[in-house]
Amino acid sequence: MRKGKSGIVALSVILILCLIVSACGNNNEKQTTTSALEKPSNNAPEKEGPAAAGDPVEIEMWTHESNEAEDKYKRERVEAFNAAHDGKIKVKLTGIPRGQSSNGYEERMNVAIAANELPDIVDVDGPNAAAYVQSGILAPMDEYLTDEDLKDFVGSVIEQGTYEGKLYLLAPTESGVVLFYNKKALADAGIKPATSIEDAWTWEEFYQNAKKLKKGENFPVTFFDNYGVGEWQTYMATPFVWSNGSNIISEDGSTTDGYLNSPETIEVLENIAKFYTEKLSTTSPGETDWQDQKSPLAIGGVWVAAETKFEYGMMPLPYYKTPKSPSGGWSYGVTQQSENMKEATEVIKWMTNTDTVKGHAEAITMPPSRTSVFAQMDKFNSEPFKIVADQLKQSAQARPRTPVYPVLSKAFAEAYSAAAFGKDVKTVLDDAVKKVDQQIAYLKK
Incomplete structure (x- = not known):
């Protein structure tokens, strides 16, 4: 991570130019007035200190809110993760509505970047990954992922999340x-x-x-x-x-x-x-x-x-x-401010595993990010949605990966x-x- 805040603040100005606008797959999102996720306070949440011996590792996770069905599904999967990892890892999920208000997701992200108060996990629109990497915001996950972990993802997902040979993002769904x-x-x-x-x-x-x-x-x-x-x-x-x-x-x-x-x-x-x-x-x-x-x-x-x-x-x-x-859409990444990189990556693996991907894709009528899940969803094996799957497999290309x-x-x-x-x-x-x-x-x- 770059030392000091000047580089981060400078880049945050660049990010605002794009991040406040609607991005792939989310142009139809309805801004919800009631959240299925935990509402943030007006100030950036305080980061937890290191866990005491024997306490579960606490992971703070921010996601953008999109629609009621998707928000509810994210919460359910986080609750399932916490239950499966009881006493070991506990995720605190905060959902933030998108928009240009001072409390909108993109603006909150920029404030947290400038203040060095980012959570462990964020979701970002895939094509902006390189800008976040260049500024020292995202950390590579390669050390905590195996070839077996990644082989099932459609190629466009890995392409989108990779910058200069390192993987920074994984997505639960694709787009088209x-x-x-x-x-x-x-x-x-x-x-x-x-x-x-x-x-x-x-x-x-x-x-x-x-x-x-x-x-x-x-x-x-x-x-x-x-x-x-x-x-x-x-x-x-x-x-x-x-x-x-x-x-x-x-x-x-x-x-x-x-x-x-x-x-x-x-x-x-x-x-x-x-x-x-x-x-x-x-x-x-x-x-x-x-x-x-x-x-x-x-x-x-x-x-x-x-x-x-x-x-x-x-x-x-x-x-x-x-x-x-x-191709490309919203994806999960670990920030360089996280003190629990391994555990944070485990959360992302859960939020992009086959069960989660299938449910997420069904909740928002979007193509899944995993090849095996395509095979499980009849929708993408017959008309008209087969065209979506065929494009992702045969003609999809990620948007330019550049800061x-x-x-x-x-x-x-x-x-x-x-x-x-x-x-x-x-x-x-x-x-x-x-x-x-x-x-x-x-x-x-």
Whole structure:
């Protein structure tokens, strides 16, 4: 861990840029007014001192609140852990609502970072892992995990949680983005949906089929712009950049020039912009346009299915050269302030074991993080959810693992939005490169 607080405080400013926005798989979360977890006080909880001989090791754990079902399930699994480890390890679980208030999860995290008052375990949105590692907040868990512990996780989970060869995060669930379609609307238009990654629509087919579905003043496609400008655009749209043979940052993380503003990235945003300029989509959709069957096509997260009441299907994402899809979500990690690394890792192993993963995935209608659990859940072995499993196994890619990810994501999302509003794509991406590369240079000092 870095000595002193100056580096941590500086990085906390960077983190705020991204962490206050909705992230993958959580854009549909309802902010709960009553908690299924223990409510925090207005001040950061005091860390417990070392346990006396014979006393159980106390582990303090913070998680973000999302919805009643998930919060209740986390509490139940922690209670089960405490019962199974009675007299040895005791977990104190604190749930904190997300949001931009002074008591919101992200703000509370930043305050605790600056004050060196972090708990033993936190959950963080996966793509921000490198930023937390760079600041000395997360500790690697490799010493306390075996190959046997990890072999069952889908590859995207290990990819997301690894930075510079060390594993810092493990997730209970995965996520995904698919092309939803209204079965009746496509049948009426004589459009054949894709049924596998092998016959996924190309981007051009997606565009042409959207035009066939244009009727009067309707918008055939929703990209769920009602989520606001933030992590959603990066999560949803970077797979098209990958599919087109580029990325938004170099592999070594040293620059975004030639990547974020590459011809391939420009092409992707220009093609997305056509949907808005030709009124095939809108920058201001209603929150229920998909559910109200106003838009027969929707590029959305798996969570959209939970609120869809009509007959729908899922297709793999459209592609350019190679099918690609996003992955990653909220994950558990141990902080470097923990004095009980081994015990904290045991808690995370419990919160990501097969029993917990299956229950967690069922509670929130999200794909599990373990291969064996996929086999146990009929939902992901049949239509329409089989597409989600196939993408995670065949085309999923983690978002860039870089300490500047919060700044990079914000820059890309703003460029996406600017393109949608008709701004020159190359100009906005060149400006984005300057912002991100300036931050890269700053962190190298």
